[in-house]
Amino acid sequence: MSMLRGFLTLVLCFMLGEALRLVFLIPVSGGVLGMILMTITLMLKGSVSDDLATASQGLISVLVLLIMPGVVGVFFSADQFSGQWLAVSVALLVGTFLSVLPTLLLMASLVRAGQRRASDD
Amino acid sequence: MTDLPERFLALPNTLSASPILAIGLTLGAFFAGNWLFRRMGRPLWLPPVVLSAFLLSATIALLSLDYTRYQQGAQWLMLLLGPATVALGIPLYQQMHHVRALWRPILCTLPVAATLAAVYAVVIAWALGATPLVLASLAPKSVTAPIAIGITEQLGGSVPLMMGGLLVTGVVATLFVDLLSRVLSITDDRILGFALGLNGHAVGTARAFEISRTAGAFASLGMGLTGVFTALILPLAFRLW
Structure with a gap:
């Protein structure tokens, strides 16, 4: 209940x-x-x-x-996107690499800057 | 008596008249995928959702079920996605004390990284000649599935393609975070977790919980904030474009 x-x-x-x-x-x-x-x-x-x-x-x-029902759809609508697969896979692989890198760098430097500020106070 | 085998062979299609077959198949594949994932020693590059999806598609193809008919039945399951998205607000609230502790790095990184995650994919795909339908389906690639489905519907993309892209992104982001953190020698669990959740949504968050509870909490936070931010910004950006 x-x-x-x-x-x-x-x-x-x-x-x-x-x-x-x-x-x-x-x-x-x-x-x-x-x-x-x-x-x-x-x-x-x-x-x-x-x-x-x-x-x-x-x-x-x-x-x-x-x-899952949505995921399965990609196997059954594959031919709808024929000719697009290169663009899709390059965008996913390179795009993800290019967004993971700045996330790590930015977050790491900001956390470090925060710690320095805290120790200065 | 001779139509007995015929009636038997027609069973998949007669049964699929009711949504219960689609629901049963999906449930079965869900548990079978989870079981297989454990048996394979929890591989990083093959999350349970991919295994379950393979099993489910193979079953649908083997039974030669009509896919649209399966989809109609499975709508009953997908109905629960709305309330499930609302449910994500509860862990988000429970992680809020982390925002208070590290609000400056989180609030500065979030808009930049979440925007980059969407923009890079769309720009690269556009440069390689992808159609607007494909672009609208790739834009929410770093957002957790229930939110991403809502975004794709708003943008007019294809939900199946978006789901495929979402899974690939989750797996690839997990591998890249592992690799890059070693290269950059970043060992802070909070940073790793946040990067995993922000870029790799639920797949990355699952990986973060394997690293530590702290990493997991920051991944949930990154996933939730990216979802909300992207859901608010993308539809507006696409409308202006």
């Missing part, structure tokens, strides 16, 4: 997000809006109820299950 009560909260929050998206024509999915609303509400409240924690853990642990 506890899990279902938490699930109801999640569904209501999702529907609130969808409602906001449809009424204010926001180009962001209802799920993301619901997630932001959820995070802000919890930050204001300062705690998570057990019901909500159980329901969210349950759903997050089966996320892979929920996205």
Whole structure:
């Protein structure tokens, strides 16, 4: 019962997000809006109820299950993108390398700068 | 009596009239993929979701099921993605104390790195002559799947192609973080975790939890913040473009 009560909260929050998206024509999915609303509400409240924690853990642990039907589609719509595969694979490989490198460098230098500032104070 | 074998062979298609077959197949492949992943000694380059997807596609092909029919049945599972995205807000809230401790590096790195993750892929693919449909499907490549599905739908991309790109990105980002951190001799678990979650979404986060709990917490944070940031920025950027 506890899990279902938490699930109801999640569904209501999702529907609130969808409602906001449809009424204010926001180009962001209802799920993301619901997630932001959820995070802000919890930050204001300062705690998570057990019901909500159980329901969210349950759903997050089966996320892979929920996205599998979408993943499988790539095998069945492969010919739709024939001639695009070179562009796709180069973009994914090189693009990911080029974004991982600055993430590590930037984060490492900023953390180091923060530590230096802390030791100066 | 002679139509008994015929009725037997027609079973996959008669059963697929109800969504329960699609749900059963997906569940079965999910558990089989996880089992196989453990048996193979948890390889870094082959996450369970890829294994499960291979098994599921092979089963659909072997039973010669109509793919669109499978998809219709599986819609019932995908319905849960909305509430599941909302559920991601709970761990995000639980990681918020890390933001307070390291807010400056996190808030400076996030917009730059999350923008680069999307921009590089789109620009490279565009330079190599990819169609707008492909570009819209590659843009959310570093975002966790439930959020990325919403973004792709907003941008008018192809969800299957985006999912394929998402998985490749997750695996490749994990390998690159491992390699580059060794080359740059970065050993801070917080930095490694954040980079894994930011670039490699759920696949990277799973790897971060193998490094340490701290790395895992920072990966969840990086994944969540990248998801929110990209979901808010990309649709606006594409509309202006």
